[in-house]
Amino acid sequence: MSTHLAILPLDIIGTLTTRLNQENRHPDYATRFLRLPHPRTGLSSLFLLHDQHSQDDPTKTSSILEVQAISPTNARTWFVGEEVVADGKLMVMTPMDPMFLLMNLLRVPQARDGSKGNFRPMPDIIEEIAATISDVSEKDAQKDPSLKVSADDVISFLSLDFVQSSIKRVCDVKVITEEITVYRYSHDIVLENLKGKVGRLSDPRVAEMSRTLVRNLAKDGLMDDGKEELLESGRIKLACELLSQYLPRDILQDLIASYDFSKLDAHLKTVRDEELALLAAAPDTGKRTKAAKAGTAGNGNQKKKKDVRVADAVATDDGDKKRKKDAKSSHGVEKLKKVNVAGMSKLSTFFTKKAA
Template structure:
């Protein structure tokens, strides 16, 4: 699918995106997918999302960019060669930042009161997206079916997030996705037995994926509750110990005088043994003899 944006210039800006087929085959007016701008739940910055035909499903648009790439679209060349793909997002992730912010006053609030953002007016579309979600999984509720108020609950949210992490970890293990040393598709692996990933590795990677939609403090609490600590590898410890010791003994620091080092080194080396012929030459009387270099000098008149 290609999208166009209005421009005052003759050139029309376009970009290429891969969308779910079910979201572009709707019929009738108002049943087409809609691109909207919302706050990203982790960074709080503007991000592009897609609301599906039914108005309930929501997708995040991710851009894959390369320095030298363009698209040929019809008879035109689009300079922006980035490719946008969609990934489904649980609407509750987008609702969480509003719940957490409203929890500062400790009051119960209705959804339309919670999702009120003048900077991102299109956030009101989250109201319909959340209709089919069980908001009680992340909040305490009061009221009736016709009128319900909500207040953020951290305990419920952590429980809900734990279930999410376990689901993701299970799916990663089923697909034999490599989660050690970077993600790798199982397509390039002959056998999943060579994966070498433990249950903890899958859980750690799943926490990272879920954490991409959480504010940092909440993501840290989730990792702590799951007993997963971030592995920190020091660059200094990445080299084998034996090799480091050898380098420190045999070579000086880069700031030292290398010529001095090698002079000292050569002075400490033991002299090589002379052969019998070399010892005999040393005993010969060399008085009156000319050196070989004298034969190559210019003759003096």
């Protein structure tokens, strides 16, 4: 059995610890993994279903966690006590609003002609969604088995009580009788609830808890005095970007279009133009830097030329000394020239043929 390190919310860790400390599985705890289409990409993703309640506390706590694996660029291992975990991945499990999963699933039965469709009982909608997604993932699983989403996982998720209570945030609801309630996916209701999320995330008390968001706002010059209106728009846009991790492209575009970012966009364009102007001036600075380097190189070249001249002078002087030395060594030759060679045979006579 492979071992993985994971980051979990404290309440989940407490629940799992309680279960592990008991001899038998507690009937009031339910934890299982589900494979469901990711709301942004539609690809098969792993989620952890956590459902907890006890006899002492009648309140039922249920949640769905997104499971993500963070893999290191280079090979890495973990040391846990005396054990070595060869797989250096880190599993991160974070709570997720089931609304994001619902908006993606409940759009599946929508009419292809773009109309809103008809109201239908939820059991019929769930059955169609499960069958459609299962058929699509079956084709994808032929290329990659990990992309398979089973109909059982879809049905299990959509049948959960806390998921059922969230359906009204995604659908129009009509109560026909006490026994019959019908539903229809509503794009307007989805946008309305998303804007509520944007409002909560863009609240200064929430947005400024993140240093990253504050740095982004300051970088764009939105934290300066007198730019309160632009700052508010900046917070709203950042909130939309945060939600974009869980939104299909068309819903994200409609969400952004529901706000007026014209002044913010004009301000950001001015900031970007100033940055581009500075970048455009960078080559001149580069030329000056190159000129400075060329000047230094020129000084170096002059020094080299001077060194060459010195070397030449030294070489010339050495040559003169050598010639003087050669001149001194030729005194023996001069003495030989003064020797009387009359009557001496020439050296060439020793190499000529004798006469017959």
